[in-house]
Amino acid sequence: MRPQGGAFAPEPSPTAIWLIPVASVIAGSLITILPLIATFPVLPPLGLMTLLAWRLLRPEWMRIWSPLPFGLFDDLVSGQPLGSAMLLWTLAFLIVDLLDRRLMSRDFWQDWVLASGAIAFCLFGGRLIATPLAAHVDTVLLFQVVAAMLLYPFVARIVAWLDTKRGPA
Amino acid sequence: MAPPRNRRPGFSRRAQYSLFIGYVIAIAGALVGAVLLALSTLNPPAFSALRAGTAEVTAPVSWAAGSVWSGIASIPSAIGSFFGVRGENARLKDQIANDRRQLLRARAIAFENIRLKKLLAAREPGTETVATARIISSSATSTRRYGLIYAGLVQGIHAGMPVRGPDGLVGRILEAGPDTARVLLLIDPESIVPVRRTKDGAPGFATGRGDGLLDVKPIALGNADYGPGDVLVTSGSGGIFPPNVPVAKVFSRNRDGVLAKPFESPDAFDYATILRTFMTALPPAAVEKQP
Numbered sequence: 120m121r122p123q124g125g126a127f128a129p130e131p132s133p134t135a136i137w138l139i140p141v142a143s144v145i146a147g148s149l150i151t152i153l154p155l156i157a158t159f160p161v162l163p164p165l166g167l168m169t170l171l172a173w174r175l176l177r178p179e180w181m182r183i184w185s186p187l188p189f190g191l192f193d194d195l196v197s198g199q200p201l202g203s204a205m206l207l208w209t210l211a212f213l214i215v216d217l218l219d220r221r222l223m224s225r226d227f228w229q230d231w232v233l234a235s236g237a238i239a240f241c242l243f244g245g246r247l248i249a250t251p252l253a254a255h256v257d258t259v260l261l262f263q264v265v266a267a268m269l270l271y272p273f274v275a276r277i278v279a280w281l282d283t284k285r286g287p288a
Numbered sequence: 289m290a291p292p293r294n295r296r297p298g299f300s301r302r303a304q305y306s307l308f309i310g311y312v313i314a315i316a317g318a319l320v321g322a323v324l325l326a327l328s329t330l331n332p333p334a335f336s337a338l339r340a341g342t343a344e345v346t347a348p349v350s351w352a353a354g355s356v357w358s359g360i361a362s363i364p365s366a367i368g369s370f371f372g373v374r375g376e377n378a379r380l381k382d383q384i385a386n387d388r389r390q391l392l393r394a395r396a397i398a399f400e401n402i403r404l405k406k407l408l409a410a411r412e413p414g415t416e417t418v419a420t421a422r423i424i425s426s427s428a429t430s431t432r433r434y435g436l437i438y439a440g441l442v443q444g445i446h447a448g449m450p451v452r453g454p455d456g457l458v459g460r461i462l463e464a465g466p467d468t469a470r471v472l473l474l475i476d477p478e479s480i481v482p483v484r485r486t487k488d489g490a491p492g493f494a495t496g497r498g499d500g501l502l503d504v505k506p507i508a509l510g511n512a513d514y515g516p517g518d519v520l521v522t523s524g525s526g527g528i529f530p531p532n533v534p535v536a537k538v539f540s541r542n543r544d545g546v547l548a549k550p551f552e553s554p555d556a557f558d559y560a561t562i563l564r565t566f567m568t569a570l571p572p573a574a575v576e577k578q579p
Contacts, residue, residue: 152346156352156435156554157428158475158500164429185311187317195342198427198434198470200328202336205321209314248325248426250431254477254498260431 125229130242132181139285140181143278144169148193153268159259163267164242165274166193171237172271172278178219186212187257199249207244230275242267333463335446339438340465341528347438347468350424358558373419416564423458423471423557433476434462437560445469447519448528456534456551457481457522458560471560474550475500476537483535484523485514491523494535494548502536505545514538514546527567538567 134202148166155162170189174181186208193204222229242264248257324557328334340457369376421439439445441464451458451471459473471480477498492506492514504514514520517539524531 151344152350152427154357154424154425155428156348156426156557158433158554160429160431162428183315184313187314188320190321192342195339196346198430198432200325200332201338202324202326202328206318206325209318209321213314213318242493245432248569249327250437250477250498254431255498255501256431256477256498259499263429 135150136285139281140173140177143194143281144173144189145192147197147274148189151198160256160263163263164193164197164238166239167241168234168267168271169209170208171211171215171234173273174215175219175234176275176278176282183212184242194265199245203245204241205249207241207248210244211240214240227272231268231271234271234275238267238271239264241251259260271282280281327371336465337471339470340463340468343465343468343470345435346445347424347436350436351422351438354422354424418449418562418564419445420559420561421445423560426473426554432474433479433496433498435459435471435473435554435556435557437461437471437562438467440465440467440469443562445519446565448565450529450564451560451567452533453552453557453560456536457529458552458557460518461562462530469562473554474552475502475554481529481535482523482525483520486519486521489523490514490546491525492520494520497547500550500554502548503542503545504536504538504548504551514541516540516546518546520548524566528565530566531565554570571575 120144144166150162150165153162155283156174162194170181170186187205190204190208191201193199193208196203197204207253215237240259246256246260324335330577375525419439420444421437423435424438425436427434435458437445437451445461445464447461447464449461451460457474459471459476459479461469462472463470473496474481474494475496475498477496479496481494482491483494483504490506491508492504494502494504497503504520506514518537520538522531522533522535534551536550538546538548540547
């Protein structure tokens with residue numbers, strides 16, 4: 120995939136190649152610093168969604184261990200117990216990787232299904248880890264999962280746009 | 289579309305090893321994550337320093353964004369209040385007349401209360417304010433309910449201190465960093481507040497449900513069942529929350545207790561007052577060392 124501008128486009132700076140994906144995932148995790156005091160889990164897990172979008176767009180660039188540092192950062196700002204995103208995101212990446220190998224052709228619908236499964240796995244897993252079973256959060260959590268799934272194509276779109284800014288892989 | 293690129297990196301041993309090592313790192317890292325998770329579940333304040341450090345950096349951003357947002361959000365209400373002010377005026381005049389009667393009664397009761405307390409020589413622990421600060425952000429992606437306050441150890445805030453807003457109880461401080469503190473909100477599924485009913489003092493526990501409401505269970509089953517309309521205030525038992533801070537109003541009954549709606553709605557949180565812990569444990573008496 121060539122960026123716009125053809126062969127004569129200026130070379131992107133080497134920092135932009137790694138800085139853009141890293142900064143976009145961190146910015147996604149930082150959605151929790153919005154000045155919003157929520158009664159329910161209302162915001163989508165934007166850090167995870169951005170990371171998944173990068174992984175599905177550029178499988179050869181996002182390393183299999185990349186959820187570890189990003190998950191650690193997300194745990195620091197999300198209010199979940201430390202280690203939960205590290206564990207769940209990495210497991211989700213391993214499962215996505217397994218399924219990704221078996222797929223014969225590539226299609227955005229498949230990416231969407233994979234990402235939706237990973238988002239649901241991480242959110243439900245996070246709920247089981249962080250919140251006592253008796254809590255009445257499941258209905259709202261379901262809405263959060265569905266909203267995040269519906270929002271994923273937009274995130275993928277933004278990530279694809281960022282990828283063109285980044286230059287050739 | 290084209291199938292995904294084959295990620296087997298040719299015949300280069302080095303490239304194959306680095307791919308393999310990537311998987312080893314991922315699985316080892318997941319195990320490390322599991323260990324960290326176990327540690328932070330068994331000992332929740334374990335990594336508070338890390339979280340507080342991050343909050344120190346993000347708090348000014350949230351604070352500034354919140355200031356801008358509250359400025360914009362106040363425009364519609366300012367316009368609305370300009371037009372609604374006439375009706376409001378008549379309503380308030382009625383209310384003042386009503387309140388005056390109530391106030392006279394309350395004054396008499398307060399006077400009697402002071403007299404009776406003097407009679408008993410009861411020592412009332414102080415409920416002084418430690419700091420007043422803004423709640424700037426919350427854990428809006430998680431099922432837990434935490435808030436972040438833009439004041440911390442520097443302002444004298446420590447873990448365990450109760451937090452209240454203008455209308456009632458907000459929660460208590462969970463972790464304090466130098467300039468920020470995390471509040472466990474009243475509505476968090478792991479928050480429990482000892483309460484009592486205003487009319488007769490029937491004690492109970494208000495537990496967060498995670499959906500913005502509280503489950504209230506009376507301590508003595510049977511002889512005191514709460515009903516819709518009951519107003520609950522903190523009872524002061526347990527020693528964290530000072531007594532008589534409004535907590536919630538009961539609105540419906542369920543299987544083993546009642547549902548109550550907190551007076552302080554998180555969506556309206558703005559400034560909060562951090563109070564001193566009602567009764568702090570006394571430091572262990574210094575043991576005189578025998579020579």
